[in-house]
Amino acid sequence: MKKIIMILERTNTGYSAYAEDYPIFTSAETMPELLNNAHEAIDLYYEDNPLNLYHVVFQIDFVQFFKYYKVLNAKFLAEKINMNPTLLSQYIRGHKKPSLKQTEKILNGIQKIGRELSEINFITNN
Numbered sequence: 001m002k003k004i005i006m007i008l009e010r011t012n013t014g015y016s017a018y019a020e021d022y023p024i025f026t027s028a029e030t031m032p033e034l035l036n037n038a039h040e041a042i043d044l045y046y047e048d049n050p051l052n053l054y055h056v057v058f059q060i061d062f063v064q065f066f067k068y069y070k071v072l073n074a075k076f077l078a079e080k081i082n083m084n085p086t087l088l089s090q091y092i093r094g095h096k097k098p099s100l101k102q103t104e105k106i107l108n109g110i111q112k113i114g115r116e117l118s119e120i121n122f123i124t125n126n
Helices: 031-045 062-068 074-080 085-093 100-118
Strands: 002-011 014-019 025-028 054-059
Touching: 002 031, 002 062, 014 031, 025 031, 031 054, 062 085, 074 085, 074 100, 085 100
Parallel strands: 002 054
Antiparallel strands: 002 014, 014 025
């Protein structure tokens, strides 16, 4: 299975994505649209060989991630992953670059929050 790494970036007109090792690129006005366009661009690239299997990995830097996902509160995340809030804030603002270990710790915390949120249902009055 081929691994395709797509780098996500914020642009003046929205967002762009490009493959690290393949001539695959796309753009969009919103992040959800960009992810969808990226999958379509990859499908088009492999259109001549539909049996080709691939795994897509999206990568984005800390600063751009936290600018887009403003709903994530740095202090809350820092507490959740047992990290100094000031240090996490420095990573988010781009003043410091996290080590691989710190990056994995932050990503695991974000993914854990995502799993928790995906398991929640609201009470409805129906």
